[in-house]
Amino acid sequence: MNRKIVRIFIEAVLRYKGRIISIMITFIIASLFTFLNPIIIRNIMDQGMAKKDFRYIYMQSILLLLVYVGQQLINLFQAKLSTEVKNRFINDLMGKSFAKLMKLKLEYFNKNNSAEIVNRLYHDADRTGQIVDRNIISIVSYAIGMISGSIGLILLNWKLSILVFLFVPVKFMIVYFMSLRNEQLEREVIVKSSEFSAWFGNIVNGIREVKLWNLYHAKGEEYSSQQQKILGINKKREMVNTYNLCGDSLVNAVLTVLTYIGGGWLVSKGRLSMGEVVAFLVYSISLTGPITSIINLRYFVSGIKPSIERMLNFFELDEEPSGQDIIANCDFKELILEDVTYAYGENKVIDNLNVKIERGDKIAIVGKNGVGKTTLIQLLLGFIQPIDGTIYINGKNIRDLQLNNYRQLFSLVSQNVYLFKDSLLCNLDLKRDCDMEEIKSVCNRNGIDPIIHKLRYDYDSLIEENGANLSGGERQKLALVRAIIKKGEILILDEPTSNYDAVSADTFMDRVVKEYQDKTIIIITHDNRVLNKVDKIYNLEQGKLTAVS
Known part of the structure; x- marks a missing residue:
């Protein structure tokens, strides 16, 4: 199934390659801006503040502002292109789903009511559309950011950079276990949501009987019961997401503290300047940020994988048999x-x-x-x-x-x-x-x-x-x-x-x-x-x- 998901992603990349190539180019430009930030900050501190050169500080600060502005403009352009790709992908997927739906055997419609079918198709198309989400497409940018961040860290102090690299497997283990739990809960949400849609459609279709038999209270209790199940699972999902974010933040905090301690010791020994310590912190973020994003892709995919699987199964449903001959x-x-x-x-x-x-x-x-x-x-x-x-x-x-x-x-x-x-x-x-x-x-x-x-x-x-x-x-x-x-x-x-x-x-x-x-x-x-x-x-x-x- 994972291979099928990769295939869907590759097909989407090839279908919208023009826009995706443009997005990749913007990621490369953004990565260059990210690489420049720590260098400018180091220059402001070591060349400007240390030497009390206000004109130099002023010029470098303006340059830093321009870099920040450039980054935000790039981000806006990326968001525009990414949204276009995602919307077109979902629209194409819904069109394909509708065409498939029209060819299915009548028994499919006898077993599933209209509310259930519509809810399922829209939910799965929207979730599957996230396979071309900006977070996934930007994996190239993450890779470039990791490379540039690693180079910056090693150039500043290769020994201190080892500390940063040691935290990567810790982050991976946290995300790995959280993604397994998230995928399990997402499957439960899909099942319960489908059951609720079927129940709701059944109630709407039988509204005359509900009124005639005065079933308002009974059906109201059933509604509350159905909703409580879904809300309970959603609460668990939110907590898993919170645990994942808290774990990541805690690892980053520990890394920052250790960097301050290690960097402070090197400054006290005259092996690093203050500007280089700050630059090191920025580069460590440039490295750990993309690493976190890449590792979190597993967590992200775990949330959409069940919908993709269900949609792929939908496309494999038997269609009405049809021959080739025609008759006037x-x-x-x-x-x-x-x-x-x-x-x-x-x-x-x-x-x-x-x-x-x-x-x-x-x-x-x-x-x-x-x-x-x-x-x-x-x-x-x-x-x-x-x-x-x-x-x-x-x-x-x-x-x-x-x-x-x-x-x-x-x-x-x-x-x-x-x-x-x-x-x-x-x-x-x-x-x-x-x-x-x-x-x-x-x-x-x-x-x-x-x-x-x-x-x-x-x-x-x-x-x-x-x-x-x-x-x-x-x-x-x-x-x-x-x-x-x-x-x-x-x-x-x-x-x-x-x-x-x-x-x-x-x-x-x-x-x-x-x-x-x-x-x-x-x-x-x-x-x-x-x-x-x-x-x-x-x-x-x-x-x-x-x-x-």
Whole structure:
């Protein structure tokens, strides 16, 4: 997994190499400024103050100020470039995640609610984006700082510099153990946050039951319990971070004290000047600072590693199978299910099912609840695949067809119509490729003009999420118009009249048959009122279809 993380980092560096090279150049310039600081400070003390040369002190002080200003300008430029790289990386990662999400099997969405999916993707993308954080990219600057700091220390006094080098393994051990604990806690946070998102989404989706059963207090207690678990882990993380910082500060303090003692002894023996001691302290910071940052990279990575692992696992999830062949919409002749079987665990809901559906057929499939009618629709649409048997269209196995191309053959009006939070027009013409006059003509023929005109802005009116500002019957009518606009050769209707009275149901079916008189219609229904609109009736029972005379 560590190799995969390194690979992600290398790919990011290559993708944004122009900006990263610019960042590296600024790090080199900043390191040169850092190297100059102790020299100027030493000169101020040994050449200026010791000799009481105010003009020299003044000139060197101005030079020191310019160096500080230059450092800050470099830091600002670094921050700007680093933020651009990080934001672009996260944006690209989210785009890749969204593309992957659209190709996943339907079972993934059945197992994870929308709140959980969104929270997980955004959290993991944001955490993974830190792999191109300024702290990691600046490793080159740290290396240069270590080299320049080491050279400065050795040139001043190689014996005293050994003291500084001895503290490096001490810092490493502190960070190593803290990073292990931090990684463990980060994994716990990810698990608990995911559980909370799933719980929260479940509550929002079931808000009617919460209100109906007066579950406010019970769900409030569950919320507090969920939050306490997350807050407890976050508290532990903050303490681990504090222990790490305190340990590092303590090591630096001990090193500084020992440097004062050693430096003071050398000054008293005339082997070092005051300016050289101060310069030595500055160089030791130039060395230990980058060393601390490099060692702390392990601690930093330990916090993002679990998110990277989860995102990599997400990208490895199985996608919907898709072949390469294509079929033109107008070429549809026949659809054959041959010995098709599908099971949920040990329960076979479709068992060696055989049926042939030809162009222009109008068929109804009836059966009791739970016998597999919805499963049959999902098999036809390629949302799930048979565990045995084959589905053919025009003699071709649908597994050999491009899935998106195959689904273009179908229009669907489901029992639970889904409408996007968008304009009415965009909900009718989902692909945004239909002529406006044609849309108006379809709407007029199917009697939804009254629905359109009652909305404030007609076709530009906002439809609330899932059509919350429309009745069930109105949503059903819009779904039919949307299906007609798609121009699929096969129309599947899943309980199409569930929201209609007898007269409205009859009118609805008359419009369907008229619009699809030369095309194929498959109706899943419990409503005997629509059976006189079809040519063939099949009963689904014990996983098999039986023709009803």
